[in-house]
Amino acid sequence: MGYRVVVAGATGNVGREMLNILAERQFPVDEITALASRRSLGTEVSFGDKTLTTKDLDTFDFTGWDIALFAIGSDATKKYAPIAAAAGCVVIDNSSLYRYDPDVPLIVPECNADAIEGYSKKNIIANPNCSTAQMVVALKPLHDRAKIKRVVVSTYQSVSGAGKDGMDELWDQTKAVYNPTDDKPAKKFTKQIAFNVIPHIDVFMEDGSTKEEWKMVAETKKILGSSIKVTATCVRVPVFVGHSEAVNIETEDFLDEDEARDILRESPGIMVIDKREDGGYVTPVECVGDFATFISRIRQDSTIDNGLNLWCVSDNLRKGAALNAVQIAELLGQRVLKKG
Template structure:
């Protein structure tokens, strides 16, 4: 016996990826509905060997459905997620709307699976920010062994994190660099993204941080440990898919780089590829389509008493969004609903 699943925002990048991953992981689906806004009504999407037509989110009745994976913006989520939850359908939300609500669990299954039981507070579970999701997978095993005091992270985030228009903008600007008369001005981003890097993701806050940086700080504390100090600089780079992070970690106890490497190799969701030679590390191009969070460049930071550096790469449309949501659905099924 399987589940009745709804994918909300099925025509977007993350929604389509959710459908792919549900099929790839053979999630026990008895029935599936794909929803979109009225402007996308009737658009066809693929689920395995099936072709499904989207239904109207505004008129859909969530009663009798087990789980709804939401991959729409905060405004639509704010309107429709409570309706789904009230109808008895557990919402797994990919937007930022509910991440900071203390009554709603913020889940990365490899990191804080026990928090899933909080779902019953509001029948809603939040999916973290893409850059946070891969980082906490890397941090948790280190924290369990040596207790992390402070994290300094710089991100190199792909344009797919901003949606289809951003992917198109990078593609069009790149072509425009080589074809006279085809130059494309910046619309999605405040500056040209092709052959450039932009140290600005989301809006600026009074502190000088951007909201993306603030998200990484607050979400890491909520998911792992509120005592961890985090400082982040988030940068958009001209990469289509795959987020990279340079992570500096200071721990309370000394942790040798070799032991850290062994711990990470044995940890769920992580693949360590760390050879001190040309190409002995993973780049975003190589992680696309993979489930894992890849860790490379593990080494001691000798400038502090107990310090480590590492390089972390993951497919942001998968672990950073769609995969994590499906893993939450799997966890919910195993721990709570127990149908599949």
């Protein structure tokens, strides 16, 4: 016996990826439906070897459905998630709306699986920000061994994190560079993204940080523990898919780089590719379509007593969004619903 599953926002980048991953991982589905807004109504999407025609989110009755994966943004989630939850359907939400709600668990299954028990307070589970998800997968096993005190992270985030419009803008501007008469001014981003980097993701806050940077701080603390200090600089780069992060870690106990490498190799969800030679590391192009979070460039930071540096790369549409949501659904099935 399997589950009745809803994917809301099925025509977007993340929604389509959710459907792909549900099929790839053979999630136990008895029935599945794809929902979209009225402007995308009737669009066909793929689920394994099946083709689904999207239904209207606005009129859909969630009664009798087990799990709903939401990829519709905060505004729409604010309207529809409580409706689904009240109908008895557990919502796994990819937006930022519920991440900081104390009554909603924020889950990365490799890090805080036990938090799933808190889902029943609102019948909603939050999926973390894409940049946070891959980082905490790398931090958790090191934190368990040596207790992390402080993290300094610089991100190199692909344009797919800004949706289809972001990917289209990079593509159009890249072509325009070679055709001076075809001007493509910035619309989705604040400055030209082609052949450029932009140290600005989401809105600015009073302290000078951006909301993306604040999200990484708040979410890391909620997932791994409030005692960890985190400072982030988030940068948009001209890469279509795949987020990269340069992470500096300070621990309470000394952790040798070789031991850290061994710990990460044995940890769930991680693939270590770390050879000190040309090409002995992973870049975003190589991680696209993969489930793993890739770790490279592990080395001691000699400027502090207990410091490590590492390079972290992952497909942001997968581990940063759709894959993590499906993993939460799997965890929910194994520990709570127990149908599949």
